[in-house]
Structures are given as structure tokens and as C-alpha cells.
Amino acid sequence: MTENTSTSNAWPLWEVFVRASRGLSHVHAGSLHAPDATMALRNARDLYTRRNEGTSVWVVPAEAIAASDPDSKGGFFESAQGKSYRHATYYQQSEGVPHL
Amino acid sequence: MSFATNDSATKQSAGVAITAEEIAESGSTASEAVANYAVQLGDDALMLGQRLSWWISRAPELEEDIALGNIALDLVGHARFFLTYAGTAWGKTEDQLAYLRDEEEFRSARLVEAENGDFAKTIARQLYYSFYSYELYTRLVDSKDETLSAIANKALKEVLYHQDHAAVWLNRLGLGTEESARRMQAGLDELWPYVGELFYDDENTAELAGQGIAVLPSSLEEPTLERITRAITEAGLEVPTSPTARGLDRSGATSEWRGYILAEMQVLARRYPEAQW
Numbered sequence: 001m002t003e004n005t006s007t008s009n010a011w012p013l014w015e016v017f018v019r020a021s022r023g024l025s026h027v028h029a030g031s032l033h034a035p036d037a038t039m040a041l042r043n044a045r046d047l048y049t050r051r052n053e054g055t056s057v058w059v060v061p062a063e064a065i066a067a068s069d070p071d072s073k074g075g076f077f078e079s080a081q082g083k084s085y086r087h088a089t090y091y092q093q094s095e096g097v098p099h100l
Numbered sequence: 101m102s103f104a105t106n107d108s109a110t111k112q113s114a115g116v117a118i119t120a121e122e123i124a125e126s127g128s129t130a131s132e133a134v135a136n137y138a139v140q141l142g143d144d145a146l147m148l149g150q151r152l153s154w155w156i157s158r159a160p161e162l163e164e165d166i167a168l169g170n171i172a173l174d175l176v177g178h179a180r181f182f183l184t185y186a187g188t189a190w191g192k193t194e195d196q197l198a199y200l201r202d203e204e205e206f207r208s209a210r211l212v213e214a215e216n217g218d219f220a221k222t223i224a225r226q227l228y229y230s231f232y233s234y235e236l237y238t239r240l241v242d243s244k245d246e247t248l249s250a251i252a253n254k255a256l257k258e259v260l261y262h263q264d265h266a267a268v269w270l271n272r273l274g275l276g277t278e279e280s281a282r283r284m285q286a287g288l289d290e291l292w293p294y295v296g297e298l299f300y301d302d303e304n305t306a307e308l309a310g311q312g313i314a315v316l317p318s319s320l321e322e323p324t325l326e327r328i329t330r331a332i333t334e335a336g337l338e339v340p341t342s343p344t345a346r347g348l349d350r351s352g353a354t355s356e357w358r359g360y361i362l363a364e365m366q367v368l369a370r371r372y373p374e375a376q377w
Contacts, residue, residue, distance in 0.1 A: 011161060032163050033161055033162070033163055034163060035272070036272075038268060039268065039272070042167065042264070042265065042268060043163040043164075043166075043167065045261075046163070046166050046167045046170050047163065047166060050170075
């Protein structure tokens with residue numbers, strides 16, 4: 001980005017994560033534009049917690065998120081298919097083990 | 101209604117807060133004096149809400165559209181509470197008071213009636229008004245009038261955010277570029293003469309303050325200005341020194357803008373009386 005870039009449309013993108021209540025994880029709610037982290041939090045409050053959705057909000061610069069490549073789906077996610085031994089249901093319950 | 105009934109450990113409820121409808125149905129009736137005080141507070145909120153709503157679709161960014169729209173709606177909400185309560189004294193609804201009163205019957209301050217100007221001027225007004233109303237509501241919660249106290253309690257939570265929004269922008273514009281600082285300073289200077297009107301003790305309000313019902317406006321001047329001064333200084337700007345504008349009685353006799361706001365705000369209700377939608 002050069003110094004001359006118009007500032008009016010140059011607010012960076014932020015990803016917003018909202019935690020609905022204690023004990024739950026922050027969940028991705030959407031994104032927004034803001035000039036800095038403080039303003040991003042204010043905007044997130046206005047955009048994503050209007051109906052009491054949250055008890056906590058995180059904002060993360062969108063460019064700081066490394067994402068998996070949608071085209072490499074096969075190697076990335078599908079190799080887990082058929083590996084039923086990775087699931088607890090694969091295993092037989094041993095006899096005589098209480099409370100399992 | 102109890103706060104516990106709708107709560108769940110895992111889900112957020114809509115929450116419980118006072119509504120204008122509850123005030124209308126509560127059966128509590130304002131006295132003439134209390135109603136006149138409530139009109140004053142309600143008119144300030146209504147006029148500023150109307151002014152701010154102009155920014156929707158016009159703010160610098162979509163996100164700011166929503167922020168100003170939220171604040172405008174909060175303020176219209178405060179106006180609904182106060183005008184609904186005032187209306188109980190005269191058998192009038194909030195709509196009758198908002199839409200069918202004439203210019204000289206309003207009691208809003210010129211600060212909230214002034215034109216929006218650029219974004220910096222709007223932020224200057226948000227700074228002055230939100231800091232003032234924060235001081236006002238923190239004291240009005242102790243009012244001996246239960247309804248005024250309940251309204252103040254609800255409004256206070258919202259005004260806390262309005263203050264924060266104004267202060268954050270004041271800082272960014274004041275410490276931003278040369279141009280943003282120039283505009284922010286110009287906005288602060290232009291509106292400064294109208295701040296004094298917020299602290300004027302009219303006879304009715306002074307009497308109610310003596311009874312522990314109203315907050316004496318002049319008692320808010322020092323705490324409000326002290327915090328405004330600090331905020332402006334922290335933003336690297338100058339605290340204006342121009343004198344207060346003449347005409348402090350909120351009568352509208354010296355207001356340049358009130359009639360224009362009402363013309364736009366009231367046109368629908370006056371052209372189609374009792375319209376429902």
C-alpha cells in the first residue's frame with residue numbers, strides 16, 4: 001500500500017468472534033471494517049451484539065488469519081475418511097469396566 | 101417481572117428493561133411541574149435523535165452509519181420514556197407531544213438542534229451532550245420520582261456507550277491528520293457557545309430540584325466541563341473560550357433551527373393524522 005492510497009476506503013478488515021455465554025467458545029460472527037483495534041471492538045459491539053448475543057468479543061485483523069486452501073480439500077480433510085479407529089465408537093467396551 | 105425468570109445459563113435472553121408502554125400503563129401520573137421537566141429532558145433527546153438519524157447512509161463508513169443509528173435510536177427511546185411520562189399529566193400520548201406540538205412549545209436546547217455540519221462537528225456535539233447527560237442521569241437515578249429514576253437508570257447504560265463513542269472519535273480526529281484536527285477544533289469551537297444553556301436553572305426545574313425530584317442543571321456544569329476539558333486536552337486540541345450564547349430559556353425564541361427540524365420530523369404525522377403502519 002502506498003502513502004497516497006485513499007484513506008476513505010482503506011480501513012482494514014477485521015474478523016469478529018463472539019462468545020455467547022460463559023463456558024462456550026468464541027464463535028466467528030462475521031467481519032467489519034475499522035481503522036484500529038479499539039474502533040473494531042466498538043463496531044463489533046454495534047454490529048454483532050445488538051440482541052444480547054455476547055458476553056465477550058474478540059476482533060482479529062483478517063490478514064493475521066492463515067486459512068486452509070479450499071482447493072486442497074482432498075489431501076487436507078478427506079484423508080481422515082475411513083479411519084474409523086480415530087472415533088471412540090470404533091472400540092468395543094471391555095467387560096467389567098464400570099462408568100464408561 | 102423478575103430478572104431471574106428469563107435467564108438461562110447457556111442462552112442470552114432479550115433482557116428486561118423499562119419500556120415506554122410500561123410507563124403509560126403503570127398508572128403513575130406526572131404532576132404539571134414534573135411533566136414540564138420531563139418534556140425538557142425528552143425534547144433534548146428527541147431533537148438529537150432526529151439530527152443524528154440524518155447520518156444513516158451518510159456516515160464515513162457503513163460501520164459508523166450503524167453506530168450513529170444505534171445512538172439515535174437510543175436517544176429516541178429516551179425521548180419516548182420522558183414524553184410518555186409527561187403525557188400522563190395532560191392525557192396525551194408520546195406521539196401527540198412529539199408530532200403535534202408547535203415550535204414554541206418545545207423545550208430543547210440549541211446544542212441538540214444545531215445543524216450536523218461535518219462528521220467532526222457531529223462528534224463535538226456528541227461529546228458535549230453525552231458527557232452532560234451522563235452527569236445528569238447519574239444523579240437523576242436518585243430522584244424521588246420513581247419513574248424519572250427508572251428512566252435515568254435505563255438511559256445511563258446507553259449514555260455510557262455514547263460517551264465512549266464520542267471520546268474515541270475525538271481522540272482519533274484530534275490526533276489524526278492536520279485536516280482532521282482542524283475540523284475537530286472547528287466543530288468544538290462552533291458549538292461551544294451553546295453548551296451553557298444545558299446548565300441554566302429555570303424556575304420549575306430549580307423548584308423540583310429543591311424537592312429532590314429534578315437535578316439542578318447548574319450543579320452539572322463543573323463536573324461536566326471538567327471532564328470535557330480533560331478529553332479535549334488529551335486529544336491535543338484547545339478548549340474553546342468563547343462566551344455562552346444569549347437566550348438560555350429553551351423557549352425557542354432564539355433558536356434558528358427548531359422549526360426546520362420539526363417541519364421534517366412532523367410532516368407525516370400532520371398530513372396523515374392517526375396514521376398506522
